Amino acid sequence: MIGPCAGPLHILHLEDSDLDAELIEAELEKLDHPVVIERVMTRDAFAAAAQPGRHDIILADYVLPTFDGVSALGIAREQCPDIPFIFCSGTLGEDVAVEALKNGATDYVTKQRLDRMSRTVLRALAEAQGRAEKRAAEDALQALNETLETRIAERTRELAEANAELKRQIGERERVEEALRLNQRLEAVGQLTSGVAHDFNNLLTVIAGNIEFLERAVADERSRRRLNMMRGAAERGANLTAQLLAFSRRQRLEPTPVGLNETVAAMRDLLQSSIGGAVQIETTLQTDLWPALVDATQIELVILNLAINARDAMAVGGRLTVETANVIVTGPPTRPEQPQPGEYVMVSVSDTGTGMAPEVLSRVFEPFFTTKEVGKGSGLGLAQVFGFVKQSGGGIRIDTVLGEGTSIKVYLPRVERDGAAVRSAPVPVDCNVAHPPGSAARLLVVDDDAEVREVTTTRLSEAGYEVREAASGLQALAALEVDPCVDLVVLDFAMPGMNGAEAAIEIQNRWPGIPVLFVTGFADTTALTQAGAVGADAIVLKPFRDGELERKVASALGSPSRRCDCSATARWRCTSSICSPSRCSTISACGRHCSTA
Known part of the structure; x- marks a missing residue:
C-alpha cells in the first residue's frame, strides 16, 4: 500500500500525552514515507474523525483520563470497520491485549517497545490491503454469480440470433441460386423454343403455301377434303408455334391503355360458359383501378387461360374469384416470374382446387410440363402466360396451398400518371415509290x-x-x-x-x-x-x-x-403526273419517277 507512487499515509492518533505522541511520531518517520497525523484526545473528537476513507490507520492509547481505548475501538469498528486499529499503550497487559484483539483490534504495541511500531504498521496496512482485495474479489465473484445466469441467457440468445441469421443467409443464398438456375433454365428453353418455332413456321409456310397452290389444281372432292385436312393441321401447327413464341417473348404485342375492370366484366359470360355451371364465379374489382398498358386481346386470353386451369383444378366444382387491384411492389423478386419493384395493375384468378406441390410449382412455367392426363393439356398455357406477362413488362406471383387452392396474380404495367400510354415513337417514312398509270408494282x-x-x-x-x-x-x-x-x-x-x-x-x-x-x-x-x-x-x-x-x-x-414527296426547292424533278409540285426532295423519294432538273 505504501510505495513510491502512493500518497502520504493518513493516521488518526488517539493520545493524551504530548511526550508519547512525539515519540510515536518519531518512530513513524522511520517508515521512510510521508505521514499525515491527525491527533485527538476526546471521545467527541475521535468520533468525528473516525470516518470511512479519511484515514489509512488508527493508533490509540488504551487508557485516557476521560476516555478509554476499548470505547474508541467500538466507535471505530462501527463507523469505519475497514481501517486497521492498533493499540499503543504502556499499561497494556497480555490478557488485556488478547481481549482487545478478540474485540477487533488489528494489533498492539507497547510504549516500551516503540521500535516495533514501523513493522506493526506496515503489517497492519498489508493485511488491510489483502482483506480489501479479498473482499473485492468476493464481491466480484458474487456479482459474477448473480449475473452469470443472465449473461448465459444473453449469450445463448446472441448465439441463437447469429445461428438464425446464418441460416437465413444460407437460405437466401440457396433461394437466389435456385432462382438463378430456374431463370437460366427458362431462358435456355425460351431460346430453344423460339428457334424451333421459327424453323417450324418456315416449314409450315412451305406446306400451307403449296396446299393453297394444289387446291387450285385439284378438282375432285376427295382430294380437296384431304387438302382441307392438311390445311387444318398446318393451322394447328401455326397456333402451336404462336404459343411457343408467346413463352419465348417473341410475339408481336400492341400495348394500349386497357381498363381491366371493364375487361373482366365483359368476359363474365364467356368465363361462365367456359368453366361450366358447377363453378361459382365471384369478382372483386377495385373502383379506382389504374389503366393497364397491355395488349387488349392477349390479356383476355390470359384471363381465360387461367380460368380454364382453375376449372381443371376443381374436379367437383368450387369457387373461382377474379380480382383487380392497384399494387405497389417494393421488394425485389424472389423468383424469375415475379415483378420488379414498381407500380402495377394486378388481376388475379383464384380457385378452391387441389393446389400445387412444391415440385410442380418449381416447373409450372416450363413449356410442355403438365400434370394433366394425356390428351387433356399441352403444357403451354402457363408458359404462354409467363411469356406474355414478362414481355409486357410485368410479372406473376403464385400463392398455393396443397389441398386448398391456388391464386395466380398477374402484375401489368400501369399507364403513366398523365394517362398517356407509353408507346414506341413511329419511325418517320419519307415517301413511297410512285407508279405511272398501268404499270405493275x-x-x-x-x-x-x-x-x-x-x-x-x-x-x-x-x-x-x-x-x-x-x-x-x-x-x-x-x-x-x-x-x-x-x-x-x-x-x-x-x-x-x-x-x-x-x-x-x-x-x-x-x-x-x-x-x-x-x-x-x-x-x-x-x-x-x-x-x-x-x-x-x-x-x-x-x-x-x-x-x-x-x-x-x-x-x-x-x-x-x-x-411521292416533292419540294420546289430541291434539284430533282418528278417526271410522273402523280407527283406535285414538280420537284422531288431526293432521287430516292420518287424513285424512277425523278430526274435532274
Whole structure:
C-alpha cells in the first residue's frame, strides 16, 4: 500500500500525552514515507474523525483520563470497520491485549517497545490491503454469480440470433441460386423454343403455301377434303408455334391503355360458359383501378387461360374469384416470374382446387410440363402466360396451398400518371415509290429459305406484281445498288448474317423512299420498331393465312403516307403526273419517277 507512487499515509492518533505522541511520531518517520497525523484526545473528537476513507490507520492509547481505548475501538469498528486499529499503550497487559484483539483490534504495541511500531504498521496496512482485495474479489465473484445466469441467457440468445441469421443467409443464398438456375433454365428453353418455332413456321409456310397452290389444281372432292385436312393441321401447327413464341417473348404485342375492370366484366359470360355451371364465379374489382398498358386481346386470353386451369383444378366444382387491384411492389423478386419493384395493375384468378406441390410449382412455367392426363393439356398455357406477362413488362406471383387452392396474380404495367400510354415513337417514312398509270408494282422478296421464298414469290406473282428475289440482306442491298427502282421490299426477319431488322435500317438510310414489309415466324418487336415496322400492317406472320400477305402488300403500296414527296426547292424533278409540285426532295423519294432538273 505504501510505495513510491502512493500518497502520504493518513493516521488518526488517539493520545493524551504530548511526550508519547512525539515519540510515536518519531518512530513513524522511520517508515521512510510521508505521514499525515491527525491527533485527538476526546471521545467527541475521535468520533468525528473516525470516518470511512479519511484515514489509512488508527493508533490509540488504551487508557485516557476521560476516555478509554476499548470505547474508541467500538466507535471505530462501527463507523469505519475497514481501517486497521492498533493499540499503543504502556499499561497494556497480555490478557488485556488478547481481549482487545478478540474485540477487533488489528494489533498492539507497547510504549516500551516503540521500535516495533514501523513493522506493526506496515503489517497492519498489508493485511488491510489483502482483506480489501479479498473482499473485492468476493464481491466480484458474487456479482459474477448473480449475473452469470443472465449473461448465459444473453449469450445463448446472441448465439441463437447469429445461428438464425446464418441460416437465413444460407437460405437466401440457396433461394437466389435456385432462382438463378430456374431463370437460366427458362431462358435456355425460351431460346430453344423460339428457334424451333421459327424453323417450324418456315416449314409450315412451305406446306400451307403449296396446299393453297394444289387446291387450285385439284378438282375432285376427295382430294380437296384431304387438302382441307392438311390445311387444318398446318393451322394447328401455326397456333402451336404462336404459343411457343408467346413463352419465348417473341410475339408481336400492341400495348394500349386497357381498363381491366371493364375487361373482366365483359368476359363474365364467356368465363361462365367456359368453366361450366358447377363453378361459382365471384369478382372483386377495385373502383379506382389504374389503366393497364397491355395488349387488349392477349390479356383476355390470359384471363381465360387461367380460368380454364382453375376449372381443371376443381374436379367437383368450387369457387373461382377474379380480382383487380392497384399494387405497389417494393421488394425485389424472389423468383424469375415475379415483378420488379414498381407500380402495377394486378388481376388475379383464384380457385378452391387441389393446389400445387412444391415440385410442380418449381416447373409450372416450363413449356410442355403438365400434370394433366394425356390428351387433356399441352403444357403451354402457363408458359404462354409467363411469356406474355414478362414481355409486357410485368410479372406473376403464385400463392398455393396443397389441398386448398391456388391464386395466380398477374402484375401489368400501369399507364403513366398523365394517362398517356407509353408507346414506341413511329419511325418517320419519307415517301413511297410512285407508279405511272398501268404499270405493275415491283417487289423485292428477301428470304434465306429458298422454299419459303418460292412460295412467297409465287403468291405475289399470281397477285400481279413484278417480283425480284434475294437470298440475304447483303444480296438485297447489292440488288438495290444496281437497280433501286423497287416499290416495296418484302423482308424476312430471321436470316443468318445481316438479319431483317439490320437490312431494313440500312435500306431506309440509303433509300428512304422504299417501304419495307416484314415476314417473320418470330420477331423481336423492339428491333422491328427500330427498323421501321409500325403497327400490325407492317408485319406478316408465317405461315401465311387467308390472303394476309397479298392484303398487306397492297396496303403498303397504297398507303397515302408513302406517296411521292416533292419540294420546289430541291434539284430533282418528278417526271410522273402523280407527283406535285414538280420537284422531288431526293432521287430516292420518287424513285424512277425523278430526274435532274
